[in-house]
């Protein structure tokens with residue numbers, strides 16, 4: 545039987561109604577549901593299906609290894625997360641479209657669970673054929689676009705015109721957002737990016753201040769302040785969003801601010817380790833007792 549597209553999730557914030565097709569969200573917070581009804585899983589879980597990627601962005605923090613998750617294991621986690629109150633899963637990597645079970649997992653999540661299915665991709669494998677296979681089985685796609693034109697091509701080593709063509713193709717079957725790593729190379733392109741996002745029909749730009757890695761220092765304080773000022777002055781039509789760990793100092797609206805970070809989000813890496821964020825080095829290995837048991841463990845770890 546097809547799964548309903550609408551889900552209700554109870555937490556200390558109230559009753560959250562969500563429709564995965566329209567993206568419609570309503571939080572009824574006039575009263576707090578009984579504690580025994582609260583969700584045990586976070587609202588959103590990202591899963592790095594593989595560490596493999598065929599690009600070599602200098603600021604990438606994903607480990608470059610061949611680790612990859614087993615599809616049947618992931619399906620078990622998806623069922624568990626769905627039954628325990630998660631409302632969305634985001635497949636990532638590495639590059640998730642390189643995982644051999646990628647299409648099958650998107651189909652499984654959309655047909656056998658009530659989870660909203662999203663994935664983050666560099667976009668260059670979104671052929672018409674792949675998009676046809678995904679049609680109706682994903683609810684939002686995040687495509688990485690660090691700068692426009694020559695900036696993008698210098699950073700990602702791929703054709704910008706071809707990327708725009710793939711964004712337009714994806715937009716025909718699913719709402720699309722653009723992910724932007726903000727650093728000294730891409731900051732000046734933000735106004736052009738927001739105009740292009742409108743032209744491409746993207747509904748959101750996710751700002752990702754560059755993170756420090758062993759080789760790079762990440763976005764410095766001066767540029768972070770400039771980015772905050774730019775966001776405050778932004779009047780464009782496309783919605784802006786920012787990663788939760790970088791939200792301090794930005795004008796954000798978070799109706800779930802009263803809940804814990806783990807109630808909002810968790811990440812599973814390609815080694816089956818559950819973490820509070822994708823940037824964390826340590827976490828809890830998910831064993832045969834399942835992902836919700838690992839979440840309980842992570843919740844009580846320092």
Ligand code: SF4
Pocket residue numbers: 597598599600601603604605606637638639666688
């Ligand atoms: S496309 Fe993404 S995963 Fe691949 S190297 Fe670039 S930042 Fe890393």
